[in-house]
Amino acid sequence: MHTPDQSEVLIVGAGPVGLALALTLADSGLTVTVVDARPTGSVASDPRTLALAHGSRITLERLGVWDALPTTPIERIHVSRQGCFGRTVLDAHDQGVPALGYVTPAGALGAALLEALERTSTRLLAATEVVSRTAMPEHVEVLLRTSGSADLRRHSSRLVACAEGGLDAGDPGIVERDYGQHALIADVTVRSGHRNRAYERFLPGGPLALLPHGQGHALVHAAAATQADELLGLDDDAYLDHLQRALGARVELTAIGPRTRFPLRLRYRRSPVAPRTVWLGNAAQTLHPVAGQGFNLALRDVQELARQLGDTPPDPGARTLLDTYAARRHLDRSATIRFTDGLLRLYGSPPALLDPLRSLGLVTLDALPPLRGFLSRRMMFGARAWP
Template identity: 55%
Template sequence: MKTPDILIVGAGPVGMALALALKDSAHRVTLVDARERGAARRDPRVLALSHGTRLTLERLGVWSHLPATPIRHIHVSQQGGFGRTQVDEGDYGVDGLGHVVRAGDLASALDDAIAAAGIALIDGCEAHPDESLAGRVRLVREGATELLDCPLVACAEGGMRADDPAIRVRDYHQHAVICMATPAAPHGHTAYERFTPGGPVALLPCGTDFAVVHTATPARAEALLALDDAAYLAALQTAFGHRLALVAASGRARFPLQLRMRRDPVGERLVWLGNAAQTLHPVAGQGFNLALRDVWALAGRLRDAADPGDAAVLAGYLRERRVDRAGTAGFTDTLVRVFSNDLPPLRAARGLGLLALDLAPPLRHFLAKRMMFGARAWP
């Protein structure tokens, strides 16, 4: 392979977004992915994208190709306790507080744009940075191994080893069961987040259905997956409550949930992005949104850099992204830990918190803006 200036490991949505963000730069960019091309198009997840993410995807030229359902209202409540709050798009002068897309559609739109831009993508190729020499990568393809020495390696391989000492791990002992559910009445573009002792249950408007993220203990998730569709529908309705009626549920899949934070997402001629830099609980729908803010900031620094792996360039990127990264991960982590238990004093405090949010517009606006634009969005 011809040595690129920037080698991107992983052609998931994050790696592809970085490649597209660099398409007009002078740097030669190559993407490599261990799977066959197009595998990401089958990702069953559904993503809530913030308003800021929409603006970035517009700049990348993929938004207009993406089937997206706007979220016009967000309703937050807790099972077995008082207090609820609602956020409406009218308060923020935006067309949608966020949008819901299928991760597979997002991958398709990005992959098509990569092909149209003529960016090199090598599939069926595993890449492993070699820790003994900065910028060196070992590529394994069809049984053959090749070494490359690149000015910059951007790792967007979608995961981290839990036993890596460079990683901080918090196991939530929760799994997300995802599926699609059909409401009895039109959803009115409302997204629901309901906190239950077993974990949050989110219903996101997706087309005319809801995309469900149903969090539960690992044992409960196992039991939920074993049910037939009708029995699962009843279990989902019980967990969500009777604020709205659901008439069908299908296509279940499961994801174990942990917080994994790479302490330092920048190394010598190395940068980690997306789930390879931080893997968050999906409670606030922040994983991809945060990753795209990282991608955009990094691309901004790399575009005009003579040497994209220069330590000063990477240090500048790290400084720029520190607050948002720590803030978004901390916010998500706090939300999971405060809301996922059934201790009566905490239940009452949560109720008061939700009530306070409802009665205090500045506090609600603070949260809403954070959800739309990230931790540095205030005021």
């Protein structure tokens, strides 16, 4: 094995979160290396569509990638529950903002971040997998393997930021709740056009969201895992018919594109930091997409980490720095996890006993503008309404 390669910060994973961190740190003066197991550019093929909060827009503008993104503003969100009275509407106009959020393809976001990073001097190693990490008192020893080679290379880093996109089950430091749901995603078109409206409809099997996207809507349809099998087996007309019955008369669906499936569960680390290590994005917490919070929360984490790294040289892996980061992110992180999980517990589960309460919740929300304002700001900025 060769002598170890070195950097002050090693970022594991060049998904949107790892790339956003690398770009945020590009002018920090720190030496940063990014490694990803996949070939370069794979991030552009992510089929998901993301709802970005207003706060994320501000951050992406600062990073210089916003203008490169195809985005569709969300001006209204219509929230309802199948088979129950009560509904509420969140409106950008009421909140005094141009949009409650923006819809963009995750692949386009990844491509824009990558392109911007390639214009900096940050080192990016594609097709390179992190095989192991061992935290020492002064550094982390990392073993890397390049795709197609059996050789292992050593890399030494003061801090490892893990943005590898997932958490392994079974670790005692991880909390897990399996919703038993899968998300089907697809592009759909509706007869009237989207008019910048999003729909969130709670069905007995899971929530269904339609996000305005390009000329049509992006569908995120959560369903029980067994039902997802059946739904994937339907031809387009039969599936459209199923969706139309679930949505009622509020939109008229006309066509659907190819469907892709994602298993859904909540998994999060009790602590996002460990000696000389920080976890970010889906590697820190994997959330149900019901409230579209995963990437938005990750971007707020990235900003705080970069602030701490900028404020406290010379050791980027210092325990005090990581503890301060975790403490400063605790409120937003735990509130976002609870908010997402709470929505599913309240609206996503069957017990009929709760139905009047759940309908009352939507009616109350509709009747109380300050509560709607709170919910809208939460979706836009996170727990601290931080822009």
